Amino acid sequence: MKFFWNNRAALAALAIAAVFLTIGVWRGEAEVVLRKSINICMECIGLG
Amino acid sequence: MGKRLVWAKQHLRTWVQIGFAALSNGYAAGFMRGNIYKGPLKFICVPGLNCYSCPGALGSCPIGAFQSVLASRNYHFAFYVSGFLIFFGALLGRLTCGWLCPFGLVQDLLHKIPVPKKRKLLPGDKFLKYLKYVILIGFVILLPLTVLDIVGQGQPWFCKYICPSGTLFAGIPLVAANPLLQAALGWLFTWKSAILIGLVLLSLWVYRPFCRYLCPLGAIYGLFNPIALYRFQVDADHCTHCGRCQKACKFDISVQNQPNSPDCIRCGDCIRACPHGAIRSTLRRRPSAGGHERAKT
Numbered sequence: 001m002k003f004f005w006n007n008r009a010a011l012a013a014l015a016i017a018a019v020f021l022t023i024g025v026w027r028g029e030a031e032v033v034l035r036k037s038i039n040i041c042m043e044c045i046g047l048g
Numbered sequence: 049m050g051k052r053l054v055w056a057k058q059h060l061r062t063w064v065q066i067g068f069a070a071l072s073n074g075y076a077a078g079f080m081r082g083n084i085y086k087g088p089l090k091f092i093c094v095p096g097l098n099c100y101s102c103p104g105a106l107g108s109c110p111i112g113a114f115q116s117v118l119a120s121r122n123y124h125f126a127f128y129v130s131g132f133l134i135f136f137g138a139l140l141g142r143l144t145c146g147w148l149c150p151f152g153l154v155q156d157l158l159h160k161i162p163v164p165k166k167r168k169l170l171p172g173d174k175f176l177k178y179l180k181y182v183i184l185i186g187f188v189i190l191l192p193l194t195v196l197d198i199v200g201q202g203q204p205w206f207c208k209y210i211c212p213s214g215t216l217f218a219g220i221p222l223v224a225a226n227p228l229l230q231a232a233l234g235w236l237f238t239w240k241s242a243i244l245i246g247l248v249l250l251s252l253w254v255y256r257p258f259c260r261y262l263c264p265l266g267a268i269y270g271l272f273n274p275i276a277l278y279r280f281q282v283d284a285d286h287c288t289h290c291g292r293c294q295k296a297c298k299f300d301i302s303v304q305n306q307p308n309s310p311d312c313i314r315c316g317d318c319i320r321a322c323p324h325g326a327i328r329s330t331l332r333r334r335p336s337a338g339g340h341e342r343a344k345t
Contacts, residue, residue, distance in 0.1 A: 001278070006330075007277055007330075009275035010138045010139070010272075010275050010276055010277045011138075013134050013138035013272070013275065014134075014135060014138045014139070016134055017131045017132070017134035017135035017138060018131070018135075019080075019131075020127045020128070020131030020134060021127075021128060021129050021131030021132070021135070021245065023127040023128075023131075023132075024126070024127035024128020024130075024131055025128060026131070027123070027127060027128075028122075029123060029126060029127060029128035029129070030091050030116050030128050031124075032093065032116060032117050032120050032123070033090070033093070033108055033113040033117065033128060033129065034088070034090050034091050034108075034110075036100070036112070036113065036116035037090040037100035037101075037105075037108040037109075037113065037116075038084070038085075038086040038087075038090055038111070040083075040084055040101050040218075040222065041099075041100065041101045041112065041204070041207065041214075041218070043203060043204050043207050043208035043210070044099050044100075044101045044112060044204070044207040044211065044214035044218055044219070045099075045101055045214060045215070045218045045219035045222055045223065045229070045237075046208075046214070046215055046219045046236050046237035046239070046240040047219075047232050047233070047234070047236065047237060048208075048227060048234065048236050048242070
């Protein structure tokens with residue numbers, strides 16, 4: 001019980017993270033991330 | 049045996065850094081063929097600044113992914129990547145920077161090279177340390193969101209104009225192995241290489257200049273340091289304010305007063321330096337029942 005009270009802010013943030021991840025997947029953001037990351041990012045490597 | 053254990057303990061962080069860098073960049077074929085991994089693991093963001101165009105990268109860089117979502121036409125907020133950032137932040141704070149970031153490892157190794165007149169901080173550190181927040185708000189959030197091309201698409205400004213990790217782990221190996229990319233080199237590659245060279249040289253004298261002054265990922269995780277599950281606590285009953293923790297800290301943080309400073313990367317030097325065992329992480333159990341109420345977190 002003490003653990004939950006002492007870490008309430010972190011646990012609340014973890015719950016928010018879980019909600020955000022779910023919303024993100026539902027909105028199709030995960031596909032955007034995948035699409036970007038499986039192609040060579042020209043900006044990242046300094047070619048424009 | 050005892051000496052070996054001490055040696056292993058002293059170098060534990062370096063080995064964890066090397067191990068995690070190897071694990072998150074384990075696609076060896078990419079380095080040989082001059083291409084990148086295209087599998088489903090790239091749905092997942094890794095905790096550190098690890099360019100997804102690194103030939104070995106198995107996951108996605110959270111800062112690159114964040115910008116790519118914001119820069120796309122359909123979204124004005126990146127819930128998915130923010131979820132990863134909050135998750136890693138709430139769990140570890142900047143422990144990620146100290147233990148799991150490949151570019152942090154590079155800077156750590158460079159700083160081990162002996163050069164004369166090493167210094168803890170740059171002149172103007174008081175102001176320069178806020179530069180990472182300016183980069184986070186400007187280059188990672190506002191510019192990708194607001195500067196759009198004719199079809200409403202933005203750009204990953206931080207990756208394009210600043211990120212030295214992308215140049216080192218993605219640009220150089222890909223360009224070296226791919227003649228088509230070599231033909232496309234221009235001023236941008238020169239600019240990014242200059243930033244990388246500048247930071248490499250600076251790392252010899254100053255500890256982790258990129259993490260301290262420029263990294264937007266460190267800026268985000270630093271905000272979680274005071275609340276993360278992994279935090280530091282100073283036992284006020286045992287602390288004598290001798291100042292050895294601050295002396296040991298490569299970022300010159302006053303650990304006794306601010307154990308969860310946003311700049312702390314959790315290297316643990318202060319814990320080892322404290323002669324009274326007054327500093328400990330939340331993962332360590334308190335040795336006795338005394339002094340509970342006076343712990344500074």
